[in-house]
Amino acid sequence: MPGTPQEVMIACPFEDLLFGGARGGGKTYGMLGDWLSHADLYGANAYGVFFRKTYPELEQVQEYAQKIFPLVGGVYKGDKRTWIFPNGAKLKMRYLERDSDADRYQGHEYTWMCFEEIVNWASPKPIDKLRACLRSGAGVPCYFRATGNPGGVGHNWVKARYVDPAPARTPFYDEEQKVTRIYIPATLDDNTRLLEADPNYWKRIEASANGDEQLLRAWRYGDWDIVAGGMLDDVFDRTRHIIKGFQIPFSWYVDRTFDWGSSSPFSVIWWAESDGTTAPNGITYPRGTVFAISEWYGWNGKPNEGNKLLAHEIADGIIEREQLGVLKNLIINDGAADTQIWQADPLIGISIADEMAERGVSWLKADKTPGSRKQGWQRLRRFLKAAKQHPMEDAGLFVFDNCTQWIRTVPVLPRYEKDRDDVDPKAEDHAGDATRYRLSYAVQDAGSYETGVPYS
Ligand SMILES: Nc1ncnc2c1ncn2[C@@H]1O[C@H](COP(=O)(O)OP(=O)(O)OP(=O)(O)O)[C@@H](O)[C@H]1O
Ligand SMILES: [Mg+2]
Incomplete structure (x- = not known):
């Protein structure tokens, strides 16, 4: 024409x-x-x-x-x-x-x-x-x-x-x-x-x-081949990544990760990692595939506003939730949390991590080295892409449909205008952060987080 x-x-x-x-x-x-x-x-x-x-x-x-x-x-x-x-x-x-x-x-x-x-x-x-x-x-x-x-x-x-x-x-x-x-x-x-x-x-x-x-x-x-839009919108597919929950096989590794917040929301996510045995839904996922199986999002019902619970209240809430639903009867290991929680409050001399540990909830330190944040988003993109393959060849990531706040906040994470490989730091990224923490280690080949094999 x-x-x-x-x-x-x-x-x-x-x-x-x-x-x-x-x-x-x-x-x-x-x-x-x-x-x-x-x-x-x-x-x-x-x-x-x-x-x-x-x-x-x-x-x-x-x-x-x-x-x-x-x-x-x-x-x-x-x-x-x-x-x-x-x-x-x-x-x-x-x-x-x-x-x-x-x-x-x-x-x-x-x-x-x-x-x-x-x-x-x-x-x-x-x-x-x-x-x-x-x-x-x-x-x-x-x-x-x-x-x-x-x-x-x-x-x-x-x-x-x-x-x-x-x-x-x-x-x-x-x-x-x-x-x-x-x-x-x-x-x-x-x-x-x-x-x-x-x-x-x-x-x-x-x-x-x-x-x-x-x-x-x-x-x-008019070049459309630029990196733009949302961090995940080209790799996330609701019909593929969001799945119906199932009973977690006992041989799978289960843990939880935590992104702390008070005036902004906190996010606790429980994860199961497949060891390659067939799931109760009849599907055999590649070993190392991770599933967000449950979540607790500390918000007041308004986007990006926290419910201001105290550390010991969060710890008690976690223990309570671990007796219920899909988490009941599982062995739940400690997973990674935002390192900020180990900073002692200068007034009372005790950190959030200490306060939670006293109630029986402990955490491991998430990777906070420079670049780890961007690396984490890359990894999340890779896991989501892998989960879209038919048949899957590499470990992917799936989310149980009860994790409604993950579903609300993670797929729409915006890229940061000043650095397109990062998520906008002002975005509601708490469940995203808790997800990044989980993707920084694989446990199936090592048996525990400390000796876990870091993903490259
Ligand atoms: N057919 C036309 N006749 C006369 N002037 C025109 C014509 N098309 C465009 N222009 C001139 O070009 C200018 C830019 O056009 P227009 O605003 O339509 O572009 P645009 O692609 O919408 O720009 P932007 O990306 O800023 O939205 C107009 O202000 C007008 O002065
Ligand atoms: Mg115009």
């Missing part, structure tokens, strides 16, 4: 299209143009909705729209946040900040839908819900349009959906969603108008990338 990216995009007959890949490529202008073309063709039967993630972002688009739409007689009805055109076509301007907002559109009917900067949505769930509203009683062909650059929280799912399956400008059929998709890239170099009118545009973009070379490359050339 020859032509400028905007021309190709507007002429594109395929139902589902991603436009963009770089900053300043003319994405927003292009999409408003695409809507005008749709409105022109189908008149009163054209009903569109334009989404952005937040209100301030929508305002920006609105500024563009104010410049263009009135030229063809478009009138904006502020109370309805809708553009009305002389031939009866209508375009709603909306933002979709929370995923649950998608539910409010149930039963609506649109012929054209655009998600601007689609990588700002961490998951395709709300978007797919809204796609169901694309239909026309009048038989108008319906179109789904999105724009986006590499590097947002949704980087991985957007790349997997639009960029990886086929070369650019080549339509392909998605069997699962029964739709023909296409990716049409546009870079700043395609936008000669902007290059001429605003030679300093790129300098401003450079400033906003904050010294992140990778992001800059992505924004300049």
Whole structure:
């Protein structure tokens, strides 16, 4: 398909299209143009909705729209946040900040839908819900349009959906969603108008990338092969990693790890490590495969806020929990905990570790050498990847479905903007930390943690 990216995009007959890949490529202008073309063709039967993630972002688009739409007689009805055109076509301007907002559109009917900067949505769930509203009683062909650059929280799912399956400008059929998709890239170099009118545009973009070379490359050339998005979202698969609990065979090694917190949550996770014998669910996992079998998350019900229990209360709670459910009758070994708990409180001269030991709960020191944190995330990625293999060849990691706080917080751990190999230190990473501690040793070949074989 020859032509400028905007021309190709507007002429594109395929139902589902991603436009963009770089900053300043003319994405927003292009999409408003695409809507005008749709409105022109189908008149009163054209009903569109334009989404952005937040209100301030929508305002920006609105500024563009104010410049263009009135030229063809478009009138904006502020109370309805809708553009009305002389031939009866209508375009709603909306933002979709929370995923649950998608539910409010149930039963609506649109012929054209655009998600601007689609990588700002961490998951395709709300978007797919809204796609169901694309239909026309009048038989108008319906179109789904999105724009986006590499590097947002949704980087991985957007790349997997639009960029990886086929070369650019080549339509392909998605069997699962029964739709023909296409990716049409546009870079700043395609936008000669902007290059001429605003030679300093790129300098401003450079400033906003904050010294992140990778992001800059992505924004300049539309390169999707950068490390971005969540730490685990390309390796985690809910249908594979979350499993129904089972009775732990007595020959497996069981222990617990601990990430301390008071005003932020603490996380205790109990683990079982397979020795290669068949599990009660009939599956033989490779020796060394670890399972999060139970958890205790010390939070007050609000994300990243702790319940402020005292050390001895946590110790008592652990002992209590070890008499119940899946943990009952198991030999539970001491596992690793965050080294911070060995620091004595200067006022009372006793550490959290001491206080817990007095109640009968002891810990081993987690690896705190520089680089161990990043190494831990790498290992977690490797274990999750191994668990997705059919058949599995290497030790993997699985989580029993009762570990709801692990499931809530770990799969979505964000990468740190300043160092993409690390998780953002401000994220709710407590269950993630307790998981890293467990993955720093393998016990099956050694019998205990002290002599455990460290994973490389
Ligand atoms: N078809 C066009 N006609 C006239 N000017 C255009 C056209 N397309 C783009 N431009 C100019 O290029 C500028 C950048 O375009 P636009 O904002 O659509 O790019 P973008 O890819 O959405 O950028 P960003 O990545 O910053 O969101 C616009 O402000 C406008 O001045
Ligand atoms: Mg834009």
